[in-house]
Amino acid sequence: MAISVETFFLNPDAQGTLQAQIQQVVAEGILSGRFHRGEKLPSSRKLANHLGVSRITVTLAYTELLANDYLTSRGRSGYFVSDNAPVPPVYAPSHRTPDRVDWPRAFCRTFTGGDTPHKPGDWHSYRFPFIYGQADPTLFDHANWRLCALRALGQKDFTSLTGDYYDQDDPLLVEFIARHTLPRRGIAARPEEILITMGAQNALWLTAQVLLDSTRKAAVEDPCYHALRDILRQSGCQLAPLRVDADGLPPQELPSDTDVIFTTPSHQSPTTATMPLARRRALLDRARELDALIVEDDYEFELAFLAAPSPSLKSLDSDGRVIYVGSFSKSLCPGLRLGYIVGSEPFIRQARALRASVLRHPPGHLQRTAAYFLSLGHFDAQIRRMSKALHERRQVIEKAVSDHGLTIAGRGVYGGSSLWMQAPEETDTSDCMRVLAKEGVLIEAGAPFFAGPDRPTHFYRLGYSSISSARIGEGIGKISRHFANQRLRI
Amino acid sequence: MAISVETFFLNPDAQGTLQAQIQQVVAEGILSGRFHRGEKLPSSRKLANHLGVSRITVTLAYTELLANDYLTSRGRSGYFVSDNAPVPPVYAPSHRTPDRVDWPRAFCRTFTGGDTPHKPGDWHSYRFPFIYGQADPTLFDHANWRLCALRALGQKDFTSLTGDYYDQDDPLLVEFIARHTLPRRGIAARPEEILITMGAQNALWLTAQVLLDSTRKAAVEDPCYHALRDILRQSGCQLAPLRVDADGLPPQELPSDTDVIFTTPSHQSPTTATMPLARRRALLDRARELDALIVEDDYEFELAFLAAPSPSLKSLDSDGRVIYVGSFSKSLCPGLRLGYIVGSEPFIRQARALRASVLRHPPGHLQRTAAYFLSLGHFDAQIRRMSKALHERRQVIEKAVSDHGLTIAGRGVYGGSSLWMQAPEETDTSDCMRVLAKEGVLIEAGAPFFAGPDRPTHFYRLGYSSISSARIGEGIGKISRHFANQRLRI
Structure with missing residues (x-):
């Protein structure tokens, strides 16, 4: 690769002669690992023109670098970075200016160090x-x-592919979800009640931001998906x-x-428990009594190979109280970052406006690809496989x-892709x-x-996907x- | 397309005989536009098996629907939605349950109704x-x-394509940006100082969330990119x-x-003004004095066809005080949603953790495609074109x-893709x-x-991209x- 002339700049504050400055720019490029x-x-x-200096200045700088073995010359073909040039250190490039910002003070909140x-x-x-x-590469219909x-x-x-959807989604994908995916969960929704998201993570995050702040209380399952707890904590x-x-x-x-x-009734995360119909009704009744909303994360419902999945909570909701979160991450692959929210129109409108502000829209090309993959039946075939x-x-x-005498604490009755396991009481499974x-x-x-502070430490999850x-x-x-072995040691 | 049996559910709360319920499910599917x-x-x-009812019940339901012209039978090939079946209304599907949620009360903040x-x-x-x-389709190297x-x-x-990067980016894309793109702006950055975002919108949003809350003051250009003001308003x-x-x-x-x-020194948005070197220095000095941070939105720097762009503000920054936002939306196309932030490592770490919580990572496939497009030189060729x-x-x-006597209020000295225009004083360009x-x-x-409330109404922007x-x-x-004509009318 030739080094582009546009990567050369003279620092207007630099000291020394022009020749020395040019030498320095080249040497720094090599030392910082930019020039290979x-x-x-x-x-x-070319370089003289670009920098607005005389050609002889550049030639002198190159000659000096040649002498120092930063460069080699190959006759008429020009100057190249020498094979003997100093190698940049792997982690710390030279000439780093020290930061003069008090970062901890500059942050108004921090996002690192969550439970995930x-x-x-x-x-x-x-x-x-x-x-x-x-994703298991062998199961994905590449x-x-x-x-x-x-x-x-x-x-x-x-x-x-290229269009700026502003706050819109791919109509083809939305239609397919409305006509094909949601009816399988007993849900009838209009396009205005559906929002495409960057995976379930993004769906849960948008929902939390619209509905929660320091004056609100969210109930979560314990244990639950750790990233959800981080999302809720960030909402304050x-x-x-x-x-x-x-x-x-x-x-x-x-x-x-x-x-x-926030609940995962089809397949509790991570214990895999399925909520029976009677309890689903009780949950809806209790939510109505409290005038609370329910966010149903219906992940992995497609992976029902032992029994048909029970209809979603949303399908029993006659109030518009349930906000439904779906995802293609488990059934297609997580790298696609495609999921969706189904909810009442006023809610979807707010979530859409927030999404537009945060990222505008999920990339159109991915949405259209997924729409084709779904509508041509490849998705169903892949789920079967x-x-x-x-x-x-x-x-x-x-x-x-x-056979090995391990203890299962929970297994999905209709399928899924993991077992929730229990080690002997005194075990710390993190170790x-x-x-x-x-x-x-x-x-x-x-x-x-x-x-909370008193977390049981003896559970663990075994995924088999x-x-x-x-x-x-x-x-x-x-x-x-x-x-x-551990038991022997104790 | 055959209607999948999985889309049939009997509502556990439904009244009436099983046959009537099946009839209703089919009719509703047709009336709601799900079945075409x-x-x-x-x-x-198949349907009897799926619902756990006797086959004769389904046959009786189908026969009844045949009689009502919802369905037609084609001998041995089975039952089809009739060509004479009732057509669903375009906007309002039947059987909508009224919402019982007080949505305005449920929202802890609203996101609709911004300036954008x-x-x-x-x-x-x-x-x-x-x-x-x-994007102009004719200019994109499709x-x-x-x-x-x-x-x-x-x-x-x-x-x-499929991988879950958690909080990581595509190393190939990051390396290209570090080695090829940033040096053109006079910026030397290590991979740890770069974060890939879902376009510049997402970059500005993440930055605002990390650095701003109700106790902080943000200075913005007036006029400025309206979506930025919405982003800042949402930060409180x-x-x-x-x-x-x-x-x-x-x-x-x-x-x-x-x-x-927040500033756009290369090409002020929307007036297109370029900040001279002396003022850039003054801005950095003033920021140091105030111990303030600077967010530099360097959009469109590639479109410099009249003169070489001046080095970025970030290239003059010796304190780590400047956070640099770049984007491929203008130079590639907006639908890709790819941009990046360059900043000190502690800042990038927070922005990365927030991004992970909000959406995990921009889709890997798009990052890798962009990395190839850049490293194979297609990007530079496209920019030239x-x-x-x-x-x-x-x-x-x-x-x-x-020729037509219109007044230019601002034009980019090095290029760009728009003119900032001024209509006669009394004009409301929204009309x-x-x-x-x-x-x-x-x-x-x-x-x-x-x-603010007293916005000048007589400016407008003419894009020519x-x-x-x-x-x-x-x-x-x-x-x-x-x-x-308007002047005549007044």
Whole structure:
């Protein structure tokens, strides 16, 4: 790659001769790692023109750099960064100006340090990744997604690719969700009641911002999706964590001043409990009594390979009280960042205006690609394929867990992609997680899902969406041995 | 398209016989527009299995619907939605349950009704679209973008397509920005000092949320990008609008309690003024004096076809005081939603954590596609092509404006894609905008760019990035005649 002449600037405040300044700019480019070995420098004529200096000044600077072995000359082809040029240090480029800003004072709030744990980015290099919510490359219909993306890249769809939707969504995707996806959850919604979001994360965040501030109280399941608790904390609202039981959120425990209830009735996150119909009715009744709203996160409903999923809470809602959050992250892949909210029109209008302010709209090309993938039936086919694979893995993992005497604390009755597990009482699964990772086994510690200071530490989650059946047994064996060894040590 | 059996649910609260309920579900599907004419219904066997009712119940329901002409039967092929079936009303589906939520009370803040005007989504169907910031399909290198997207869809890049980056960005894109884009602005930054955002909108929003709340004061240019004022208002901060002059923001006017200064020194939005070097220095000095931070929105710097752009404010910043916002929306296209922030590491860390909470990360596929498009040189080629076209249009529009006696209030000295215009004092350009739109001419009224109650109403903006040279003259003629007619009427 030739180094572009536009990357050269003389600092108007610089000291020294022009020649020295040019030498410095080149040397800094090399030392900071911007200019790489073997790259061609602009010709002296070009650089002189660009900087408004005489050509001889540039030539002298280049000659000096040649002598210092920063550059080499290849006869008529010009000057190149020398193979012997100093190598930039990997982490700390030289000539860093020290920051003179008091950052902690400058921040009016901080966002780091929440409950959401950091998953290893290189999870796919682990041999036994019992990790949750990550795409299994072997289950994703890459070929058809590519074809749909290609079609969405066509001249015909130019507007959806490049257009500025302002606050709008792709009408094709919205229509498909309204006509095809939502009816499967018993929900009838008009396009005005649907908002496309950057995944469920974005949907929950928008909802929290519209409905919550320091004067409001949100009830959440305990344990719950840790990122949700971070989202709610950022809204400044009061938090009421309610310990879930085998049927999910207990409605009778809702504080009387609850404003918004966040729940995962289909498949409680992370315990996998499914809320029975009677309790769903009780929850709706209690919400009506409190005049509270309900946010239903219906993630993973598609992965129902053991039994048909029960209709959504939203389908039982005759008041407009339920705000429904759906996502394609688990069923397609998380990198797409596509989800949606279904709610009453006044609510969707506010969420849409906030979304426009935060990011305008999810990229049109992705929306159109997803619309094609859905409407051509590839999505359904992929769900069938995924369900089949997950069903098999579920049988294998349940057997392995039982063979090795591990304890299941919760398993989705209709399917899903994870088991909620319970280690011996005295165990801290965060420690186990670290030790097991060194043996190539990734599990997820349970503590970050819980609220408050006295978090149970002996739960953990085993995802089976990213590990092949063939490896499950060996992985479970390692976990079991780890707990056994630990017991000996205590 | 066959209607999927999964879209059928019996409402557990429904009254009446099972047969009647099934009839109702089908009829509602048709009346609500979910089931379309000619679509095939599930076989009676399939539907009976799915609902857990006897097959004869479904057959009786279908027969009844046949008699009512909701369905037709095509011998052995089954039942289809009849061509004579009732047509759903376009806007109001039947059986809407009334909302029982007091929405205004439920919202803890509202986001609708800001200063950002609504641009017509169908602007490309106008003959004279002097609209700003929209992609001109004829200037976008669609073919090479498609090739890059295809490459990014390949098996090799599977992770970037599907992966969950959590809070990370595409290293390829970040590296290119650090090595190639920023040096052109005189900026040296490490990857840790760069955050990819969903366009400049998202970059400004994240910055405002990290740095501002009700205890902080933000200084903004007046006039300024209206969406920025909406973003700042949502942060709850105190706003100090400073009237710009021909050199942009006047540093001496900054209130002594300013915490953050938002500025567009390269090309003031919307007046197009370029801040001279001396004033840039004065601004940095004043910021240091106040211990204030500066947010530099360096949009459109690439479109410099008249003169080389001056180095960015960030390149003169030795304190880490300047937060730099860049965007590919103007130079590539707005629908991509890709931009970036450059700032000190502690700041980028907070912005990254907030972004993770709001939306996790911009879609990997788009980041990788942009990385290819940039690194293969297509971006530079496109900029050259755009600059050539814009240069020509700029000459044409300046001549037309002068021929028709219209008044320019500001024009970018190095290029850009718009003129800031001034109508006769008494004019309300918002009215003109509406009248002219009926004649196929789209202009942008100036008032929404100004702060406060006494907004000047006689400015307007003419964008020339989406109108061909051939149409500029005629369009300007129409604007000129409109003002002339208006003067007669007054």
